[in-house]
Amino acid sequence: MKGFTKKVMVGAVAASMVMSSSLVxxxxxxxxxxxxxxxxxxSGEIEGVVDTSVxxxxxxxxxxxxxxxxxDPQGLIRKTNAAKYEGKEFGEGTVFFENVDGDTxxxxxxxxxxxxxxxxxxxxxxxxxxxxxxxxxxxxxxxxTSKTFAADNTALEVYLGITDxxxxxxxxALTAAGAEMKAVxxxxxxxxxxYKYDSATQKYSYxxxxxxxxxxxxxxxxxxxxxxxxxGTWKADxxxxxxxxKWDVDVTDDAATVETxxxxxxxxxxxxxxxxxxxxxxxxxLDTATVSKVEALDSLGNVFAEITxxxxxxSGSSLKINGTTAPWGAGAVGADRGVKVTLSNGKTMQTTFxxxx
Numbered sequence: 001m002k003g004f005t006k007k008v009m010v011g012a013v014a015a016s017m018v019m020s021s022s023l024v025x026x027x028x029x030x031x032x033x034x035x036x037x038x039x040x041x042x043s044g045e046i047e048g049v050v051d052t053s054v055x056x057x058x059x060x061x062x063x064x065x066x067x068x069x070x071x072d073p074q075g076l077i078r079k080t081n082a083a084k085y086e087g088k089e090f091g092e093g094t095v096f097f098e099n100v101d102g103d104t105x106x107x108x109x110x111x112x113x114x115x116x117x118x119x120x121x122x123x124x125x126x127x128x129x130x131x132x133x134x135x136x137x138x139x140x141x142x143x144x145t146s147k148t149f150a151a152d153n154t155a156l157e158v159y160l161g162i163t164d165x166x167x168x169x170x171x172x173a174l175t176a177a178g179a180e181m182k183a184v185x186x187x188x189x190x191x192x193x194x195y196k197y198d199s200a201t202q203k204y205s206y207x208x209x210x211x212x213x214x215x216x217x218x219x220x221x222x223x224x225x226x227x228x229x230x231x232g233t234w235k236a237d238x239x240x241x242x243x244x245x246k247w248d249v250d251v252t253d254d255a256a257t258v259e260t261x262x263x264x265x266x267x268x269x270x271x272x273x274x275x276x277x278x279x280x281x282x283x284x285x286l287d288t289a290t291v292s293k294v295e296a297l298d299s300l301g302n303v304f305a306e307i308t309x310x311x312x313x314x315s316g317s318s319l320k321i322n323g324t325t326a327p328w329g330a331g332a333v334g335a336d337r338g339v340k341v342t343l344s345n346g347k348t349m350q351t352t353f354x355x356x357x
Contacts, residue, residue: 048204050195054121055251056188056208060114067111067243070096071141071158073230077107095158095226113165113221116249118185118260119208121193125252128181128222128245130162132174135239143241145173147227156232158240164222166258174224174243184252185218186260192217216261262287264349266319266341272353274323274333281319281339281351289343291319296327297338297350307339333357 060066070077077090085107090096093109100112118124132143144157160174164181172179188208192215196205224243264285272279283291291314294307305327312321319341328337332355340350 050204050206052121052193052206053251054193054206054208055124056119056121057124057249058115058117058119059249060116060247066114067097067224067245069111069226069240069243070107071228071234071238071240072096073228073232073234075230093226094228094230095160097224097226109227110225111223113223114245114247115219115221116185116247117217117219119188119192119212119217120251121206122187122251123254123256124185124187124218125250125254126183126185126220127248128162128164129178129248130160130172130174130181130222130224131176131178131244131246132160132241133176133244134241137239139235140239141228141232141241143173143175144227144229147225149227149229149231151231153229154231154233155229156234156238157229159227160241160243161225162222162245163225165220171225174241181222182257183220184254184257185220186256186258188212188217189215189260189263191215214263216263218256218258218260220258264289264341264343264347266339266349266351268351268353269318271356272323272337273356274326274328274330275357276323278320279323279326281321283317283319283341283349285349286317286343287345289345289347290314291341292344293342294319294321295340295342297340297352299336301338301350301352303340328355330357 071094073094075094077085077096082088082090089106091106091108095109096107097109097111099106099108099110116124116126134140134143139156141156141158144159147159147161149157161171162174162179162181163169163171164183166181166183169181172181192208192212193206194209196207197203198205222245224245262285264283266281266283269280269282294312295303296305296307298304307321307326311325312319314320321339335355336352337355338350338352340348342348
């Protein structure tokens, strides 16, 4: 038995030596193998570049007949109740332009306003040049420099002038050289433009939002008016000056002379609760205006009650409404209601909210 044990022990020791020898050999191989080297790299590329100077303007419709006019120095139209024109309405004066309103029209001494609207991302310069060219005939009517004619003035003269919508602007008489009016319209209001990515073209762009109904843009309009000397000896075939109006627009860095209109807005800060004595609404775009009236709206957005000053307070640009005394009763809980605010400058703003208990 002892002999067997010795044999087993010897065999075990021998096996152990063999295994140990193998393990040592493996360890020796790992320690002498190089760790290795490598190189990584990369390159950069521009994600994209867009032009944020975007031109977008609504221009008048060009028409060769836009400034056609009638000269009636003897007042024949009024004296015949506009029989030739099937009773259409004519204002006072001796020169008439047709004014179109939908499917109807009337006549006055001032043309329809031609309007330019700036929806560009930058300011827009506008130059309007209005020219009146007398006919070359010897007995043609001349251009007058004033729409007022002296009683002893018997010359065949027609006055044509241009006015525009810029506050403080002065009317100018048309001449053969041209009368020029200028304005710079403010850029589209903040938030009207957005950055976009087109997966089809795989390109970025900076463009006007598809829905801009909530924004108001700067606009500019101009009109032509006229008068004729009723004291002159007119003939039925007397030639009168022709009118031409040209407009040029382009984006510019010049300061605006026609600012983009400020549209007041109002939003609820948080939630509206009937138990809250200070439901706060944030107002923006007030400029120098103050709150003159606050009204409660029903679920359809119709005014159903005026909110008295004892129910609301105004502090700076914050409007606070006492929910415990406001017109929206218990029946409004869980439903949408609204508030409308009228400012001292006549502008209004409104918002809707969910009434909670």
